[in-house]
Amino acid sequence: MGLFTSAGDPDNPAHLAIAAHELGHAWAWSDGGLQILSITFTPRGGHVRTHNPSGHPPQLIAEAVGLWAGFEAEDRWLREHRLGKASRGNSSHDIRAFRSIQRLMHREYRQSLTERSVRASARAAVNRHWAQIQHAAPALVKRGRITL
DSSP states (O other): OOTTOOOOOTTOHHHHHHHHHHHHHHHHHHHTTOEEEEEEEETTEEEEEEEOOOOSHHHHHHHHHHHHHHHHHHHHHHHHTTSOOOOGGGGHHHHHHHHHHHHHHHHHHOOOOOHHHHHHHHHHHHHHTHHHHHHHHHHHHHHSEEOO
């Protein structure tokens, strides 16, 4: 690892939890039809860049599911490695974005999105892709950027 690299340590459990979080987002969004442009990791966080042109209810629901899939993937990773559970505080940006989508769906489309139902869909997406998430997490940490 170079002096100025943003990559992390693939043996560091905290780094792997961040990677699992970002990969959870990416797989759920991919399932929902969003194009995944890049997945990045830094030791302090990560980001998934997507392309979602429509903004219609099916894509908004997919966005909401993907927002919670990050939390659900991180939570599963931490629990499986007996390192506790995910903190809502670490996902506060994602949760605020979810709440914005909830309000938009209600205001513009008169549709209700509950946290419970969206999180259930997010967990299902994480479960479907768990093997891929586990396999890709160390590579994401080591390289700092990957694609699906």
